[in-house]
Amino acid sequence: MDEQQVGKNIRGIRTSAGLTVTALAAEASVTKSTLSKIENGQVSAPISTLMRVARALEVPLADFFYEAEKDPDYVFTRKGAGKIVHGNGTKLGYSYEGLALGKKDTLIDPFVLTIDPEDPPGEFYHEGQEFIYMLSGTLQFSIGDDVLELHAGDSLLFNSGTTHKTHNTGDTPARFLCIFIQNPKK
Amino acid sequence: MDEQQVGKNIRGIRTSAGLTVTALAAEASVTKSTLSKIENGQVSAPISTLMRVARALEVPLADFFYEAEKDPDYVFTRKGAGKIVHGNGTKLGYSYEGLALGKKDTLIDPFVLTIDPEDPPGEFYHEGQEFIYMLSGTLQFSIGDDVLELHAGDSLLFNSGTTHKTHNTGDTPARFLCIFIQNPKK
DNA sequence: TGACAGTGTTTCTTTTTATGATACACTGTT
């Protein structure tokens, strides 16, 4: 991990967001020359500057410091330090926080999923099984013909093949731990 | 997230490692005055300096930037929702709250485990993979040669074959969600 | 009691360097 890598991370996040150097610099209240130098690893920016950039990108500051790891024995994720995967590829704005993206050979795929009150209902169908554990908020969860009202601490294990829908009917974000597992018998 | 929080994170990691300011400063090739100021949030250190400290602590740099817990009341287990299975069959007094004992054909085995401060350390080894997600309290978790200090919101995915030990060194019960999955390839 | 070794903090000066303003280069488009 060095300034080069930090810069590459920032550049990756910026381009993913469809922002130009100029636009992000303005949003973060730094000049574009400064941002350019940061992204190219030409300076060792103080955290105060990086914080402004992180805030403008709306990502946790820790996102700037990830490095590609290789086949670790375990993956440890600090609270809030999971890699945020924005809902690209879906028409939903949900944000997924992957908790173990660094591990290659894994049977488990854990995420923390946040659904905001204004988010549209989502419908899912896929193979395998799924386990969810509510962390905060309230979520209306439809599975098959049943509708369940999930609150913090509730948990649910089900076959993903059963059509399931999510809808946040409350006025606070709903956060839940979500764990996918592929069916190995397939 | 600000310099204050970064400093607190560093201090927490340093003290957990049993290092003094002087010792860590020497290891990181920084003066103790500089390290003191960083830990107290009096400077906005450049990443080059923080990298030296992270390397000396043998932690990834991202560990300095995890967000502090804001709302501690988002984790609650509904009364009577889970079936309590006391630690029969083990010599430990741990209590397991099975979350999916009613389902027969399951790939996932989720439960909430509570370890009280007076409980003796436990050591485990078994096949498959395991995922844990801290709900409350503090747990000292040894895996392989590493010792991790787990707090609420932290998560860990690992191969169960790696010897792992649990020990509650705090003064409040440690609760964590634990999900165990058999290796289907065996 | 006093000396002392170890902790962490503060003050002060110097030196490093990150920053912003500006100019530059490199693309496409019309």
Added chain:
DNA sequence: AACAGTGTATCATAAAAAGAAACACTGTCA
């Protein structure tokens, strides 16, 4: 060809991080 948009390099200045050394503030031990 002019132009609007990208990102990069140059340079002076201002900012502030770093280090040295002195300052507490513990404990311990004789």
